[in-house]
Amino acid sequence: xxxxxxxxxxxxxxxxxxxxxxxxxxxxxxGVAAVIAMVGIGNGAKAQVEAQIASLGENVxxxxxxxxxxxxxxxxxxxxxxxxxxxxxxxxxxxxxxxAVSEEVVSTTQVAAGNQNWFTRIYGExxxxxxxxxWPLADGAPFTAQDVRSxxxxxxxxxxxxxxxxxNDSPVGQVLRIKNVPFTILGVLTPKGLSTQGVDQxxxxxxxxxxxxxxxxxxxxxxxxxVQVGQGNEINAAQQQIxxxxxxxxxxxxxxxxxxxxxxxxxIADAATxxxxxxxxxLGSIAGVSLVVGGIGIMNIMLVSVTExxxxxxxxxxxxxxxxxxxxxxxxxxxxxxSVGGVIGxxxxxxxxxxxxxxxxxxxxxxxxxxxVAFMFSAAVGIFFGFYPARKAAALDPIExxxxx
Amino acid sequence: xxxGSVVKLMDVHKTYHTGDVDVxxxxxxxxxxxxxxxVALMGASGSGKSTLMNILGxxxxxxxxxxxxxxxxxxxxxxxxxxxxxxxxxxxxxQSFNLLPRTSARENVELPLLYGTRHLTSAQLRQKADAVLxxxxxxxxxxHHPSQxxxxxxxxxxxxxxxxxxxxxxxxDEPTGNLDSRTSVEIMGIFQQLNERGITIIMVTHxxxxxxxxxxxxxxxxxxxxxxLQVTQRSDASIELEKIAPIDSETPS
Numbered sequence: 001x002x003x004x005x006x007x008x009x010x011x012x013x014x015x016x017x018x019x020x021x022x023x024x025x026x027x028x029x030x031g032v033a034a035v036i037a038m039v040g041i042g043n044g045a046k047a048q049v050e051a052q053i054a055s056l057g058e059n060v061x062x063x064x065x066x067x068x069x070x071x072x073x074x075x076x077x078x079x080x081x082x083x084x085x086x087x088x089x090x091x092x093x094x095x096x097x098x099x100a101v102s103e104e105v106v107s108t109t110q111v112a113a114g115n116q117n118w119f120t121r122i123y124g125e126x127x128x129x130x131x132x133x134x135w136p137l138a139d140g141a142p143f144t145a146q147d148v149r150s151x152x153x154x155x156x157x158x159x160x161x162x163x164x165x166x167x168n169d170s171p172v173g174q175v176l177r178i179k180n181v182p183f184t185i186l187g188v189l190t191p192k193g194l195s196t197q198g199v200d201q202x203x204x205x206x207x208x209x210x211x212x213x214x215x216x217x218x219x220x221x222x223x224x225x226x227v228q229v230g231q232g233n234e235i236n237a238a239q240q241q242i243x244x245x246x247x248x249x250x251x252x253x254x255x256x257x258x259x260x261x262x263x264x265x266x267x268i269a270d271a272a273t274x275x276x277x278x279x280x281x282x283l284g285s286i287a288g289v290s291l292v293v294g295g296i297g298i299m300n301i302m303l304v305s306v307t308e309x310x311x312x313x314x315x316x317x318x319x320x321x322x323x324x325x326x327x328x329x330x331x332x333x334x335x336x337x338x339s340v341g342g343v344i345g346x347x348x349x350x351x352x353x354x355x356x357x358x359x360x361x362x363x364x365x366x367x368x369x370x371x372x373v374a375f376m377f378s379a380a381v382g383i384f385f386g387f388y389p390a391r392k393a394a395a396l397d398p399i400e401x402x403x404x405x
Numbered sequence: 406x407x408x409g410s411v412v413k414l415m416d417v418h419k420t421y422h423t424g425d426v427d428v429x430x431x432x433x434x435x436x437x438x439x440x441x442x443x444v445a446l447m448g449a450s451g452s453g454k455s456t457l458m459n460i461l462g463x464x465x466x467x468x469x470x471x472x473x474x475x476x477x478x479x480x481x482x483x484x485x486x487x488x489x490x491x492x493x494x495x496x497x498x499x500q501s502f503n504l505l506p507r508t509s510a511r512e513n514v515e516l517p518l519l520y521g522t523r524h525l526t527s528a529q530l531r532q533k534a535d536a537v538l539x540x541x542x543x544x545x546x547x548x549h550h551p552s553q554x555x556x557x558x559x560x561x562x563x564x565x566x567x568x569x570x571x572x573x574x575x576x577x578d579e580p581t582g583n584l585d586s587r588t589s590v591e592i593m594g595i596f597q598q599l600n601e602r603g604i605t606i607i608m609v610t611h612x613x614x615x616x617x618x619x620x621x622x623x624x625x626x627x628x629x630x631x632x633x634l635q636v637t638q639r640s641d642a643s644i645e646l647e648k649i650a651p652i653d654s655e656t657p658s
Contacts, residue, residue, distance in 0.1 A: 005519045008527075016507040315503040318464065319517040319566065320492020322485045398464050402503065 006325060010332035017305075021337060024301045028341030028381065029348060031291030032374050036349025038287040039370045041356065042280025044363035049276050052195060053269040057132045059235050061227040062268070063091075063242060064261040081221030082259040085209075087249055088126075088225045095227075095241045097234035100128035102226040103209045107217040111165070111205060112177045118164040122178065122205050124212025125226075130156075130189075132228045140172035140187025143208055151210040156187040158202035176205070181215045183207060235264055294341070295381035298334055302389035306330065313393050314401025327394035334386020335379055342378030346371055411573055411605050412438040412461065417470035419456050419628075430456040431467070432628035438607065440573075443600040445616035445636075446609045448625035455578070457625065458609050462495055462576045463487045475573050492520050496567025500579035502559045504551040510562045511547040514538055517570045537565040541595055557588035564595060568604075575599065577608040581615055587649050593618040594642030618642060 014021045065083045085103055092101040105124040110117055123129075127145040130136070143154045155176065162171045175182045183205075192201040213219060229238045239262055246260055306313070313326055353364035419431040431453045438444055448454040459465040460472060463479055464487070472480045479490055491497075496517075504513045514534035518525055525533070535547055541561040551559050560580060567575050577596070581589035597618060600606050608619060616622050617640040624632040 004524070009519055012508065012512060016505075311503060312505055315499075315505070316516065316520070317488065318462070318491060318497045318503075320488050320520040320570075322488050322520075324485075325520060399459050402464075402499065 003328075006328045007332055009325075010329045010336060013309075013329065014333055014336060020301060020305075024298055025337045025341035025344070027294030027297035028291070028338045028378050029294075029345040031287070031294035031381075032342045032345025032378050033348035033352055034287035034290050035284060035374050035377075036346055036366060036370065037352040037356065037364075038283035039280060039374075040349070040353040040364040040366040041362055042276065042283050043365040043367060043370070044353075044357070046273055046276040046280060047365045048363045049272045050269065053265065053272055055134070055192060056265055056268070057134055057226075057228060058265075059229045059232050060132060060265045061229065061235065061239055061242065062263050062265075063087075063225040063227065063246070064263070065221060065223055066259065066261065081219065081223075082250065083222040083225060083246075084220070085222065087246060088222065090245060090249060091225065091227060091242055094245060095238055097229045097231065097238050098227055099230045100132050100226075100228040102126040102129040102132055103222050104129075104224045104226060105209050105212050105217055105219070106223050107212070109179055109216065111161070113165050113171075113174060116165045118161060120161050120164075120203050120205055122207065122212060122216055124209030124217065125206055126209060128228070129206065129226065132226050135192065136190050137187040138190045139170060140185070143186055148208040148210050151208060151214050153181060153183045153211060153215065154186050155183045155205050155207035155211075156189055157185055157206070158189050158204040159191040160200050160203040161205060162188050164203075178205065178207075179216050183211075235266075239264055291377065291381060295338070295385040298337055298382060299385035299389060302330060302334055302386055303392070305333075306389050306393040309393075310396065310401045310404040313396050314398050314404065317396070317398035318402060323394040326396075327390045330390035330393050331383065331386050334390065335382035338382030338386075339375065339379045342375045345378065346374055349374070409439045410437050411440045411475055412436070412607075413471075413473040414460075415471040415473070417457075417460060417467040417472060419453075419460060419465070420468045429628055431460070433470070434625075434628075434630055436623065436630065436633075438605065440605055441600070441603050443596065443606045443618075443620045444608070445619035445622045446607060446625065447611060447613075447616055447622055448631070449611070452625040453628040454609055454625045456628075458576065458578055458607070461574075461607060462497060463490050488520075489522075492517055492570060493522075494573040496570065496572035496575040498560070498563050498567050498575060498577040498580045500582040502551070502556075502563045502583070504559055504562055504566075506552070507550055509548045509550060510538060510543060510554070510565075511535060513551070513562055514565045514569050516566060521570060533569060534565070537569045538562070540568070541565045555588070556584050557591055560584065560588075560592055561595065564592075564599075568599070572604075574605045574607060577606065579609055579611070581610070581612065587646070589615060590642050590645050590649065593640075594646065597642050614640070 063083065065081050088101050088103045091098060102125045107122045108119065109122055110119050127143060127148050130142050137156065138159070140156065142156060143152070147154050157171060157176070165171065165176070166174065171185045171188060174185050176185055189202065195201050227238070227242065229235050243258065243262055247258060250259055252258065316326060350366055353366055356362050357364045414434055414436040417431055417434045418429070421428040421430060434457060446454050446458060456465070460467050467480055470480065471478055474490065475494060479487065505516070511531060511534045514537055515530045518530055518533060538544060538547055541564050543558060543561050543565065546554065546558065551562070554562065581592055584592060593615065596606055596608070610616055617636055617638065619636060620639065621635050623630060
């Protein structure tokens, strides 16, 4: 018995029941489309998170005030103020490989100009900050190291802040009152969009940290220090040296916990992508359930079909079909239904993700590997759920089958 | 070639075990059928004629005894070997036609070829099926589905299917059971023509008048052969047909 003629026989049988074949395949179509779309959404979110992590800058080490013993990076933020300006200067001076350091203080406050006002975030930074973040200006110029040394009343502002206060006018050269201190706007940043936490990164005012500490926020400690090293392979060594340096400067005896937290960009990326990986897995599993339900649909229909076609099976056996021919025929029918359903499902899934990204603005990413996996899985579903009905058909006794009413 | 006998049954028994009771359906049948014979196997229901037919058709194996078909002992072959013999040497015609629904006459006739050992192209399949359909008078109806054909036409498709692999024997199980009397005679006419061409036919029937179209009648009772005689006053389908008032029996049902 040749595979060619069995294939021919199976396809003829499917063609005889077009409506039923289509409806059976529909279960698989929906299952595969759901898997493709859901995994596409998950991967899209992951890619977006990765892009945003990359926008933190290359080879960046972040040092936060206060200690955290938990693995999550966010719990360490806003801890006790233990980082001093001198700590940042010591890092800049003593740690090899460091090419840029930015002292950071953060606050939120009301800002005003003319008759407009807006509640926004104030970031105090060094002149290196925009280079570390790879954040160019759309208009104007950045503040300089001299501005930082002199605590000048200058700032650059984000796109959102600019449009809220000045509308369509150019804010460069205008005066912005922050806590009643007039700051001159030197430049407007290029838009960066939403962060991984959904915060609008363009709703921001960045000024020299010295100005922020003296004139706006007050206090003498830094929230964190951003450090950039020149080479990616220096990042671990630099991180260790920063820890040693800060422990020494803070007089922490061996065995005691750090009073600061050091994270590098890779760790932040890992934490963030772990979240989206869980989301992808979750979405994929839920969609996978519908694929399994589709498979059960195939088994159901194949079992009904075996019963309904008992006489046909008997006739085939009478004219010389082996049990294995019948088994192969029903398996091919099941696999054809599931794999044709799989191909159509992949097309629908890609279409659904396109619609989601264009109408709901969800980023989606469909990788070739997810298409291959979805197709293989749908074919496997056909074999798995088709095998039992096919074996049942093959085991029929030809005499009984011929007499079946 | 052999000595002319195509079927040889030697003391064949068949016993079914249903629960605690053993049913002796066939209890010692010896029968020899020559090449080119037309045998009607008769008997009341429960006489064992269907069981014997299943054994002759290689659908079932005897519990004891030997069955030699075309010089080969087929009594103890396994399922797959029996399937091959059914495909190569036997053709089946059933009471209820057993055509595949929603399938053209041509594709129904091609069915045994698909399970054969020779690999034929679809053009060869088509050519062969169309030739056999033409020989049973269904030329031009190759693309009709069973639902578009009358009972007599459906049975002709089934006969074409039985003939397509050039079998040694055509086995017919109550071939006229679902047909009106005129169509029955037409089908007998086809059988007589095939028999004239040298094809061996074994037919189960319980209708005495249908049995008169055969050359030999074997009557069974209680699992044994009661009578085995040549038909003396044989009916000729072509003459009988003229006696029946001509009606349009070939209108599709």
